[in-house]
Amino acid sequence: AFGETGEGWRRFIGQLKRRGLSxxxxxxxxxxxxxxxxxxxxxxxxxxxxxxxxxxxxxxxxxxxxxxxxxxxxxxxxxxxxxxxxxxxxxxxxxxxxxxxxxxxxxxxxxxxxxxxxxxxxxxxxxxxxRTTNMLERFIEEIRRREKPVRIFPNIGSVERLVGALCAETHEEWSTGRRYLTMDAFFEWKATHQTRELEAEEPTEPAPLAV
Structure with a gap:
């Protein structure tokens, strides 16, 4: 069973990576x-x-x-x-x-x-x-709103179908409609940031010895 321990989180994130998260x-x-x-x-x-x-x-x-x-x-x-x-x-x-x-x-x-x-x-x-997890909290609230009328699910598959349908709706909205975030500016910032770090690490020419 999943628990909020370091090992539990590692297993959970590992499962997501195996499913394609990168x-x-x-x-x-x-x-x-x-x-x-x-x-x-x-x-x-x-x-x-x-x-x-x-x-x-x-x-x-x-x-x-x-x-x-x-x-x-x-x-x-x-x-x-x-x-x-x-x-x-x-x-x-x-x-x-x-x-x-x-x-x-x-x-x-x-x-x-x-x-x-x-x-x-x-x-x-x-x-x-x-800055917050509000987006995730709202998503979870929407799952709870949709599962409330069901009250008791007959099996785990029915739960997966309901949650999966909501995930698919959200993905569709963000892909074709209202994008939650666009990442172009982030990758530009990251490239500039990395360039500056590399420049700071470059060795400088040693000063000539005094004669």
């Missing part, structure tokens, strides 16, 4: 250690984005009730920064205030803020839709 560049999920490790093992070089909705809840859960409205404002400022450098500058400006009013929340912020803003390294058009 070329995964970015993954967004909650901070489940086993899942994150399995993703990185399966797709070296993957950009992992910690779901900002889950991260926000984690921070707010550790924030005293009287400071939560202010914490939401701070999180808006940090998560909507223009870059990770901008985020770090903003965080430095408010870290003292947070430590004074919500020290436990500060620990959560310090531990997860870079992962929760990994999307800021991507071109702007991808940030909104890749």
């Amino acid at each position: 070329g995964v560049e970015v993954a967004t999920s909650d901070a489940h250690d086993g899942l994150v490790q399995a993703l990185r093992e399966a797709f070296p070089g993957l950009i992992w984005q910690r779901c900002q909705a889950h991260f926000r809840r984690n921070v707010i859960d550790q924030t005293p009730s009287g400071y939560r409205d202010r914490m939401h404002q701070i999180l808006d400022q940090l998560l909507e920064a223009s870059s990770q450098r901008d985020m770090q500058r903003r965080f430095e400006e408010v870290s003292g205030e947070i430590e004074e009013n919500a020290s436990a929340a500060l620990e959560v912020l310090e531990d997860g803020l870079l992962d929760a803003t990994a999307v800021l390294t991507l071109p702007g058009k991808y940030r909104r839709r890749l």
Whole structure:
């Protein structure tokens, strides 16, 4: 049976790869250690984005009730920064205030803020839709809405047909109609990014020895 362990996630992702999943560049999920490790093992070089909705809840859960409205404002400022450098500058400006009013929340912020803003390294058009798992949550809600009238499925095949039909509908919509994302700008960004990394690694000519 599938369980939310590292081994369980590795088996699950392995099954997807055997069915043809490849070329995964970015993954967004909650901070489940086993899942994150399995993703990185399966797709070296993957950009992992910690779901900002889950991260926000984690921070707010550790924030005293009287400071939560202010914490939401701070999180808006940090998560909507223009870059990770901008985020770090903003965080430095408010870290003292947070430590004074919500020290436990500060620990959560310090531990997860870079992962929760990994999307800021991507071109702007991808940030909104890749910053959370909302798209997946909506898809799961639609599955639940459609299975609710059935109540009891006679066998696993009937479940697979219902879920498969919804997957096919979504695939058709994204392929021929409203595309969820187009990746041209991402691959251009990736190529430029890799070129810069290679240039930075190129050895420079040694300076001539003084005589």
